[in-house]
Amino acid sequence: KAKRDGKNRYAIYEERMSEQMREELHLKQSLHHALDNREFVLHYQPQVSARTSQVFGYESLIRWNHPDFGVLSPNHFISLAEETGMIIEIGEWVLQEACHQTRKWQVEASQPDLKVAVNLSAQQFVDSMLPEKVFRALEDSGLSPESLIIEITETMVLQDFDRSIETMERLRNRGIKVHLDDFGVGFSSLSYLNRLPIDAIKIDRSFVRQIGEEKHDVAIVNAIISMAKSLGLQVIAEGVEKKEHISYLKRKGCYEYQGYYFSKPVPAHLVTL
Ligand code: C2E
Ligand code: MG
Ligand code: MG
Ligand code: MG
Numbered sequence: 579k580a581k582r583d584g585k586n587r588y589a590i591y592e593e594r595m596s597e598q599m600r601e602e603l604h605l606k607q608s609l610h611h612a613l614d615n616r617e618f619v620l621h622y623q624p625q626v627s628a629r630t631s632q633v634f635g636y637e638s639l640i641r642w643n644h645p646d647f648g649v650l651s652p653n654h655f656i657s658l659a660e661e662t663g664m665i666i667e668i669g670e671w672v673l674q675e676a677c678h679q680t681r682k683w684q685v686e687a688s689q690p691d692l693k694v695a696v697n698l699s700a701q702q703f704v705d706s707m708l709p710e711k712v713f714r715a716l717e718d719s720g721l722s723p724e725s726l727i728i729e730i731t732e733t734m735v736l737q738d739f740d741r742s743i744e745t746m747e748r749l750r751n752r753g754i755k756v757h758l759d760d761f762g763v764g765f766s767s768l769s770y771l772n773r774l775p776i777d778a779i780k781i782d783r784s785f786v787r788q789i790g791e792e793k794h795d796v797a798i799v800n801a802i803i804s805m806a807k808s809l810g811l812q813v814i815a816e817g818v819e820k821k822e823h824i825s826y827l828k829r830k831g832c833y834e835y836q837g838y839y840f841s842k843p844v845p846a847h848l849v850t851l
Pocket of ligand 3 (some may be wrong): 759760780782815
């Protein structure tokens, strides 16, 4: 009896495995048509400044409206898009879409200073054509370079430090801003941070979340803020969900926030300027 149960369980396991593999294969195949079928959409999440009490820009965050699986968040398909190389084309679409939408908002709402932050993937960042693609998105949309923020992560930079610096400088020489995303989760050291041509760092939400919690570790939040300040960098806190997050961050000298407290990411038509 025991043996038969074991065998059954194995059979069920095998069935589930193959189901999961089938889904993955299906996802991978449908990725090839997703761009042509216009299944991607950008959501926008406001970035707020406590100095002016105003939204100074939006981070664009991709979603995939999958015909069978529904709305998929980037964690479900970005790595797949990287594996298949599709990320290069998807990334170009994101740049174009985010720049065009933001220019439209600037004109419609008479807010010429509105900014947009665009996330890059590791593969895009090492693409030697990247700066040209970014410049083209600006030219095509009419968005000024000062309105565009490129978000990259520490791990991306560490893959090829010298080349990364070169790419960042090409972007910044045009007036584009570069922000270091998810800061604190990599192995950040002061000496390398000092050499990076960046405008701001974003404190990862895993640290912000701990503010006001019982077993909190605010030492890291404090260290990041003072480190950024001493290097003359702007600091943006992500994952701000509570009033007490804001009061704490403000007390420590961090005045720029992004998180559910203000708004979840929403599609463009739901953004109120
Ligand atoms: P990220 O760049 O660090 O973006 C912030 C993530 O935190 C977003 O998740 C956002 O929805 C979420 N978030 C913001 N505020 C809060 C909050 O208060 N609480 C909680 N729990 N979460 C919050 P999302 O949209 O699922 O994106 C995940 C990641 O996918 C992004 O992390 C980014 O690394 C990547 N990603 C998003 N869009 C793109 C894209 O267009 N291209 C590439 N290459 N990567 C993208
Ligand atoms: Mg980001
Ligand atoms: Mg982030
Ligand atoms: Mg993050």
